[in-house]
Amino acid sequence: MECNIGKTDRIIRIIAGILIIGAGVYFQSWWGTIGAVPIVTAAFRWCPAYLPFGISTAKLE
Template structure:
């Protein structure tokens, strides 16, 4: 696994992941009352947090994108 996620990208991914998890499980917005939107937001939030933690994005690897300095 090659590191391809930089620091700023990592922070943004982590913040977006936490925000999506909070919206999915803590928010009382009507959009997140339904099952599909709620669990889709939770799944995307978990993926964002995991990619921020391991500093590797599979989609970046496919397209050859690197946001980190080497």
């Protein structure tokens, strides 16, 4: 897997994931588990949704 998520994208995904999980806990909804998706993609620095479109926010090395 080639990384296709850059630093700024990772930070946004982590913050969004934490907020979604927090909202799920606050509202006592299982929808908070959806917050794990952006956190996992940020952790692996790879987004499968970017793949078919050839999108990459990662800097070229």
